[in-house]
Amino acid sequence: MHCFKFPAGLCQEINGDLARFWWANQENDHKIHWRSWDKLDMRKENGSLGFRDLLDFNLALLGKQCWRLINNPDSLWARFLKARYFPNSDFWNAELPHNDVIVPTRPLSANTPIFVEEIMNKLERSWDLSRVSLFLDQETIRCILSLPIGISSLPDRWIWPWTSNGEYSVKSAYHITHSMANSRIVGPPQTSHVVSTQVWKGLWKLKSLPKIKFFCWRILSNAIATKPNLFKRKIGQSPVCPVCENNEESVEHLFLLCPWTAAVWFGSPLNYRVHNQSITTFDNRLNSMFQLNLTSSLDKNRLMTIISFLLWEICKARCKFVIEGRQLHPIPVLHQAMRAANEFIEANVSQSTHSDYVTLISTRAWTPPSDGSVK
Template sequence: MLAKQGWRIATKLDSLVSKLYKGRYFRYSTFLKAETGHNSSWAWRSLLEGRKVLEKGLLWKIGRGNSVRILEDPWIKNSLPIATVQNQIPNTQLEWVNQLINNNRQWDEHTITTNFDPDIATRILQTEIEEGEDRLTWAREASGTYSVATGYKIAYHFFHPPMEQLPKVCRDKKMWKALWSLRCAPKIKVFIWNACHDGLAVRGRLNKRFHNIPNVCPRCEEAEESVNHCLIQCHLANQTWQLPPVNHLIQALETQMFWKWWSHVVHQSNHTTQGTKNVVLAAVLC
């Protein structure tokens, strides 16, 4: 929905909300180029977050060409902005798309072929020049109008990259399936999930944001308090892991990453009744 509001601000320039934000945040620019600014409101910051999704589906339709930058703006169909594949143009005077259009409202083929790579030049020459002003469209819809459904798809892939690009901690499906199927309180499962993602408020992490907080473990005062140190390596915590029936898990406690230890615990359970009980017990002890 934030991206949809951003779409309205970018395309409906005569609307009251567009005029309001333009006067406050981008008086001499456009919504797509606007910056956060000083003392900006929560609503404005939220709109700029929504703009990240919007930018991935925009396409300029060329009319006069005086509003579209050659390198930075997306105006070639099924292609990224030119700047992502060609860093510079031999003729440094070329900045706006209208400089590539001749007096007959046709593409200047000589200028294009001498300044762009062959593939890009071919795509430019295949781009339609319309009558009237340049207009912003949504490339993911045939109508050219933004829709929440296609925006959601972009946002999903933006925040959920392909499995092969994820960290190793996210690829161990067996570990996560075993965690969420444990017969214990939901808050314990969530705690382990946070620990595996290094998301606990241990001093090591807090010190990076608030330097007045010491990063040393308050219990042993011997090492930095990381998730792994707090739950496993600290000698006070380690005393717990020396007790039966979880003492056999001590052999995997040398790792510096908690999720690797937890993965070992899960894979050692072998789906036996006792193994499952040990996993639950380990989760509770954490």
């Protein structure tokens, strides 16, 4: 991929194989793709998983070789390519024979000016686009006019504008190429609600098991097998919650609003009391939990860990109720979540902070009232 341009069809086929493996984990095992591929290959802070689209990644890797070629023209490999492909011109005017499949068989530049100085008024330090305005769109013209013209007498050098040091990087080139490709794809939005970048960044900073972190991503992306999601795909017979049988089993209802789930949150160290009127979307409620007044960032990390394990155990208990017919009891679910959270903390935090964490859990945990009394 560093040296050859892959066919678009091959890249799409490999992308499809990656998506099938991600959702199914086994060959020839067809599972539901809860999110389309174009929603998985964006930036993580935009709600994606950070996969690479191979077509755009291939172009970014080839761009690295072009950058090396124009910045190191005296190197052995650069002189070899020049002698082979453009002995009487430069890289930007290289035109390959039709039987060469390394790069497209056309000049890298057309009849537009090669040098920036040809569209620059050095006396007035301004741009003169009269010669090229007919060949450029308005957005490109606006970008050119916004560039300041320096007064330095130093020789010009190549600058990559999307990195702080001006050096080309495959990562920055990929994101630029991919964002430009996605901007050309126009389609109706799948939902009117967009999860904020702050919530996504908080998710990827979450200190928890990788499988639980991915599970939390699925919750925020509404990519789990709730009754409404199955009903939309003509798999389930009803979108109603199988536990309370009163409301549609949305993500908010499953993890917050269902009566037995609300009891789990109230009994947790958060002592969180769920109010139906205050619940808008799950990510907004989760963000409000993160904004609780805590004494240190360490407490915030602990809180996020507890929340993630609570969500995991709530979903496990719900699935056992639906599939195996087991009864739902908030207290065993709460105890299992806290036990798993404590085990994770013991394995991942230092001894100095672990004792404080155990004290925090023991002092804030809810206990049921004794028989014959009201709490």
